Amino acid sequence: EADIYQTPRYLVIGTGKKITLECSQTMGHDKMYWYQQDPGMELHLIHYSYGVNSTEKGDLSSESTVSRIRTEHFPLTLESARPSHTSQYLCASSGIPGTINGYGYTFGSGTRLTVV
Amino acid sequence: KQEVTQIPAALSVPEGENLVLNCSFTDSAIYNLQWFRQDPGKGLTSLLLIQSSQREQTSGRLNASLDKSSGRSTLYIAASQPGDSATYLCAVRRRGSNYKLTFGKGTLLTVNP
Numbered sequence: 421e422a423d424i425y426q427t428p429r430y431l432v433i434g435t436g437k438k439i440t441l442e443c444s445q446t447m448g449h450d451k452m453y454w455y456q457q458d459p460g461m462e463l464h465l466i467h468y469s470y471g472v473n474s475t476e477k478g479d480l481s482s483e484s485t486v487s488r489i490r491t492e493h494f495p496l497t498l499e500s501a502r503p504s505h506t507s508q509y510l511c512a513s514s515g516i517p518g519t520i521n522g523y524g525y526t527f528g529s530g531t532r533l534t535v536v
Numbered sequence: 537k538q539e540v541t542q543i544p545a546a547l548s549v550p551e552g553e554n555l556v557l558n559c560s561f562t563d564s565a566i567y568n569l570q571w572f573r574q575d576p577g578k579g580l581t582s583l584l585l586i587q588s589s590q591r592e593q594t595s596g597r598l599n600a601s602l603d604k605s606s607g608r609s610t611l612y613i614a615a616s617q618p619g620d621s622a623t624y625l626c627a628v629r630r631r632g633s634n635y636k637l638t639f640g641k642g643t644l645l646t647v648n649p
Contacts, residue, residue: 426579451635462641463625470635478636510579514635524570524585525627525637529578 423447426511426528433501433535441496441531443511452494453525455510456480463510469494501535508532538563538630542640549616550648557611557643559626564604571600571611572625574642580625584611588631616647 424445433439445452454467455478465478469488483505484498494513498505511528539562549555559569568587572580584593584600586609592601599612613620623644627637 453636463639465636468636508577512580523568523587524582525580526582527572527580532577 424511424513424526424528426509426531428531429529430532431534433533435500435502435535437501439498439501439533441509441511441533443494443496443528444492445494445513445526445528446492447513447515447526448491449513449515449526450491451514452488453512453514454478454484454486454494454496455512456482457508457510457530459508467496501533503535506533506535538566538628538638540626540628540638540640542624542626542643544643545641546644546646548646548648551616551618553616553647554612554614555616555645557613557624557626557645559609559611559640561607561609561628561638563630564607565631566604567629567631569600569602569609569626569628570637571598571609572627574623574625576623583624613645616645618647618649620647621645 427442450471452469455463456466457463464480466482467486469475508530510530512525514525541560543558570585571583574580586593586602597614602609623642625642626640
């Protein structure tokens with residue numbers, strides 16, 4: 421079934437820990453994105469990728485890093501988590517092949533991260 | 537720089553009412569416009585996608601229109617239900633933006649039974 425998956429759904433972690441948020445899509449999309457959303461606030465693009473081995477920083481500066489070694493997989497990593505990283509992280513993909521939304525975006529369910 | 541504004545910021549209506557949500561954007565050179573729904577603490581669910589060459593799209597009780605020249609889109613919800621309560625987000629993909637979306641801040645809709 422074509423979809424986009426994010427894990428974990430919720431994560432509470434201590435300051436200084438390294439974390440990786442997973443995002444996978446089964447639609448064969450070449451473009452993938454990470455957005456950050458604070459409660460009640462708008463979405464801000466923090467990373468995007470046009471394909472394998474292609475990654476770019478988004479409009480909002482972030483201490484996180486991403487990689488794109490496989491088309492379907494776009495993980496986000498925080499080397500040393502801080503309370504200021506507490507937020508919701510949303511992954512999305514776009515592109516036609518096998519798509520749900522044509523040229524539009526398809527979003528995952530998000531990861532709600534709390535750093536204590 | 538593309539800016540997207542959604543009005544109203546919040547709306548509360550009784551069940552059964554028809555309603556309109558508004559979205560405006562400053563740069564009319566868009567590739568498409570997409571309406572999403574977001575439930576509290578959840579991801580985004582795509583509702584409707586309108587390509588720049590289209591004037592409207594319909595899905596069930598939802599109808600979205602696009603007037604590119606005036607920089608406006610509306611989302612019409614017919615016969616609203618309590619299950620429609622959510623935040624509705626408008627996002628535009630500007631031409632030459634490298635596929636990136638610009639989001640509005642959303643309209644928080646509450647439908648009261």
